[in-house]
Amino acid sequence: MPVPTTVPPAEAAEQQGRVIPRQSFALVVASYTFRNLPPLSEKTKDVATALFNSLVDQHFNRFSRRGSRLLLNPSVIEFQDTMKELQKICAEEPDSSFFMCLLTHGARVTRGDNEGSYVLFSETRLSSEEELILTAVHERELAEMIHGEAHYVVLQPLNALASLNVFVLCAGIACKNKFVAVELCQTQEPKEKLFDDAVTIRHRIHDQFLSHLHKQLVQLRVQELLDSGFHLPGNAAITKETVQTNPKLLNLILVESCDVKTEVPVRANEENVSNFLLRLRDAFRSGVMVSSLDDDDDYQQGPRPSLFAKEVLTYVRSTVRSDAAKHNDIVHAEYTSQVRTKYERAAEFQDITHTPGVLGAEYAVEFGLGETPGTQGILHLYFVVLISDFSRVCVQSQSHQQYHQRRQHSSRRR
Known part of the structure; x- marks a missing residue:
């Protein structure tokens, strides 16, 4: 519903x-390119760049250009250094929002001191746990980067009878509102799971990665509040449940591309890129707002309404699921015309699904992520989206024609 012109967008929100x-x-x-892992589509670079450009572009979302970064095929050191750099910038504006999109391969260690899921980078090595630790980021470290890791500084007393002076310095993303989108499940493990018990490294993150990350972020926030001497009204206890259900204490939304246990990202598009990344791009470029164009010539120049996190979330989840369903319908229609019996069809055809997982949105207060695209940006992207959708249909049609030809060739050989 359009915001009345008599009420400024910020006040209306x-x-x-x-x-x-x-x-x-x-x-x-x-x-998207790796020394020791399967590559992803080269088009990933273009889509990720388009997403970033729309975030900081003045015709689109107007994120802080100074406090925003795009990393393509970074090393683990570059990623860590960039997070530290952003932590300093974000600390200057604590009443702000932080959006993070992380797309790469993931892995996990199944047991021992290094157990857990890892974010992999272009030069990550998986030959041993020692190599993995040095060239990847553990889920616990990722949580500390997003929230803030506590560093304890102890000043020695001047004499033996004096007490120690302990100061806590926290370095992390200080923004009050955070939206983190991750896709680390690029490949699927074999269903038979024929693994050597002596091998502890698996080339896929843990099924409960998102839940683990969320719990660690909640625990970090609890510890931060306790260490700072924060008191709730009525001296209520500061617990994990209190923090994760109170958006004034933690306003966080985590989104995972798909169900890690059973799914891999759907890539039903011309770019052969995950539809999750494509739909994130579309959401910020025009997808959420294209149905409510503003004809005011001053719209893109003056204050614009915020683009809200839950609107982005709803759009991405619904369109990704719809993409998978449409892909299934096209493939199923083509497939059923080629098979001979319903038994053959049941045995060979399987629907694909793409179901983004979400944590934190239930309790989070709606918050802004930049601004809605200006009229010029929306009109431009309206045609881009139309062309993009047409291209995807053409690619899908071409792939199914190739499938049809393979089936005919196979039938003649029989």
Whole structure:
């Protein structure tokens, strides 16, 4: 519903219980070429770049250009250094929002001191746990980067009878509102799971990775509040449940591309890129707003309404699921015309699904992620989206024609 012109966008949003940040920051990370892992589509670079450009472009979302970064095929050191750099910038604007998109391969260690899921990079080595630790980021370290890792500084007393002076310095993304989107499940493990018991490294993150990351972020926030001497009204206990259900204490949304246990990203498009990344790009470029174009010539020049996190979330989840369903319908229609019996069809055809997982949105207060695209940006992207959708249909049609030809060739050989 359009915001009345008599009420400024920020005030209108506040009246609806929404949070308007002073500034929005972003980090888009995409790895697609690897020394020791299967590559992803080279088009990943173009889509990730388009997403980032729309975030910081003045015609689109107006994120802080100074406080936003795009990393393509970074090393683990480059990723860590960039996070530290953003932590300093974000600390200047705590009443702000932070958007992070992380797309790469993932792995896990199944037991021992190094157990857990890992974010992999272009030069990650998986020959041993020692190599993995040095060239990847553990889920615990990722949580500390997003929230903030506590560093304890102890000043020695001047005499033996004096007490120690302990100071806690926290370095992390200080933004009050955070939206983190991850896709680390690029390949599927074989169903038979014929693994050597002596090998502890698996080339896929843990099924409960998102849940583990969320729990660690909640625990870090709990510890931070306790260490700072924070008190809740009525001296209520500061617990994990209290923190994760109170958006004033933790306003966080985590999104995972698909069900890690059973799915891999759907790539039903011309670019052969994950539809999850494509739909994130579309959401920020025009997808959420294309149905409500504003004809005011001053719209892109003056204050614009915020683009809200839950709107982005709803759009991405619904369109990704729809993409998978449409892909199934096309493939199923083509496939059923070629098979001879319903038994053959049941035995060989399987639907694909793409179901993004979400944590934190249930309790989070709606918050802004930049601004809605200006009229010029929306009109431009309206045609881009139309062309993109047409291209995807053509690619799908071509792939199914090739499938049809293979079936005919196979039948003649019989």
